[in-house]
Amino acid sequence: MEPRAITGTGQTEINHKHVDDLYEETGYWHVNTGDEVIHAKRMPGKFRTIKWYTASIWLIFFIGPYLRWGDRQAVLFNIPKRQFYIFDITIMPQDVWMLAMVLLFFAILLAAVTSIAGRVFCGFFCFQTIWTDVYTWIEEKLEGNPAQRRKLDKEPFSAHKLRIKAIKHTLWILIGILTGISFVAWFTDAWQLWIDYFTLKAHPVSYITLVMFTLGTYILAGFLREQTCFWLCPYARIQGVMYDAETILPTYDIHRGEPRGKLKKDHPVEGNGDCIDCNQCVAVCPTGIDIRHGQQEGCITCAxxxxxxxxxMDKIHRPRGLIRYASLDEINGKPQLPLLKRPRVLVYFFIMTLSILGLGYGLTHLGTFDLKVLHERQPLFVQQSDGTIQNRYELKILNKTDSELNISINAAGPEGIIMHGVKEHTRLPANKLSSFTVFLRVPKGSLEHDRMPVTFRIHATEQPENSAEYKSMFYGPAK
Amino acid sequence: MSEHNPFPGEKNSGHVWDDNLRELLNEPPTWWTIGFHASWIFVLLYTLLYPSWPLINSHFKGVLGWTSITEYKRDMEAIEEIRGPYEDKIKTLSAAEILADEELSNYVMRSAKVLFGDNCAACHGSGGQGISNFPVLADDDWLYGGLITDIETTITGGRQGIMTAQASLLNEAETAKLTSAILAGNVASEPLFTEKGCVACHGADARGMTVMGSANLTDSIWRFASADQLASIRYTILHGVNDASDAQTRNAVMPVFGGRLSETDIRKLAVYVHKLGGGQQPAIEAAAATTTP
Structure with missing residues (x-):
């Protein structure tokens, strides 16, 4: 566009020049808003291999639900029963704070990794990247290399084209269905789920989830692809601002590459840099960007x-690494800070350590019981005819184990305290919250204050080490 | 206008102002078009499935036949399905049997809370804590006995105790003596207690009699509690309780619930009150149920 000149004082003219620079720069920006289908070339190499390995972590997602532990699923997130099973650990709603620890750990891990080595998650682990990669792999197997694919897209409709496209979309949808079933399988018995799906007996929510995941996978990995990373994904934006000049990223070494120029008669032109403008880096890019323009929001750092x-570089006998993992400081020849002297990295590691410690504490202190005591408020206390003061409490005891337990309940507090209302040995049903009404009586004389601490203690009759305590208050008349 | 279109070949409406300001005929964005069509399809489907269009005498009922009242009734049925087994059992059992069954009595403690709130809490407080001049139900002091059967009888038939006004029988000094002895809890050893015939109702040990609902005068639980307890005791002695001959007499009536509530509801309330904190067990069972830590 033609920048409009506005006359004025010298100062504003300078400012306008800066603004014009900005506009001029946008002229070079190539923004693909979905009008252009990216057909990336596949080339073997080190990072391609790494990518397959990291992608295979997602096999856990597909296989995990079928593992068994005893007579139940090894990992099961039972939402209606509000219980999570992870091998021999059972997590109930009051332990859900540990989920916060897990989320904190992964959130900070994302930040730490991004700060050190860029969008590693996007490039190597993200489901959007991996599923798109698998979808395009199928596409390549059926339709051929990028040039053949572009040609097929332009071809008029024919039986041949229909056959290829039908197979492709069928496979895509099948992968989508498998993704949906695998997701649902983490929340209900996986083996039973397959039977229920095919006998049309599964829960409506299972079907809705399946349809949503199938469509989501098919549309996101089949059609939206890099557009998801460009415009939908919040992490792409968040991670972009977590870079600094010390972050190592796939970077084009501008000092070594420029001025770029094509080979003449198979030999580099004298005075040119190492970049021979072969455009292979652009051809293989799954998001269709040119890395030689520098770091940009479209780069998922897949390498x-x-x-x-x-x-x-191997073919033209030049050293490798014209595009390599390097920080901005390194490219500009500045000294690089060692990893452990970078404050941001240290803070991230510190928070990660805290969340891991919290999680470790939580998992080792799950306990057998959960005891909560509610003091009756109306009345706070009553006087009995023998002169003692009586308080009423509601004991809520959760048995976190899979078996019925015999428990003993007792209370310690002011001198002469007596407990009424529950039997000394009480049965607690498995995996259930039971509530008991308990009365405590204390002689008026031993109440030194109008409020005295009392401690309720329960323990399994057979295993006294399995216990729980709760501190409450005993109320009496005002002194 | 259109015959002098200065921008031929451009998709414009032919409306041009100020030489070059003109209206273009661009298609709306795809996302907008999709949203638009999705909206009317949704409205069509929704009004087809659910009650919607007004007709002449009624309205279109919808293919699903959904109404809010059937949904409400279905939810109520779901609750009744859970309550049903308990309610059926309670109908056939006596109050004492319900009390002995831990699961059933727990059910009653939760479900009878509403009954207690509707019928009892106005006088006895929401937690049975009593309010001024109405008895506390959470303690173990019972005028008419704290066994489950006693409580059931009290609720069914109501209670109206009588204490005659003593104003004409006692002089000022005698009244003062009795009042302070009662407050101190040692009225049984006061000669006037026997002389003036108090023993007839309150018993020789002054502990009251559940048969006639006379109060225990030896403990510090007061039927008519007040900040100035001495004055309150004096007032009760002088004017009595429910004594028709004294205009200033204390009024203390527990209404009859026999006809107002079903037998099942009364049984539930009896269990509820018994479990508020002071219910008494028959002598043999009491020893077994009480434990010390």
């Missing part, structure tokens, strides 16, 4: 351009 560039 596939490193593989492409290295193979070209």
């Amino acid at each position: 596939l351009c490193l593989d492409a560039c290295d193979s070209v």
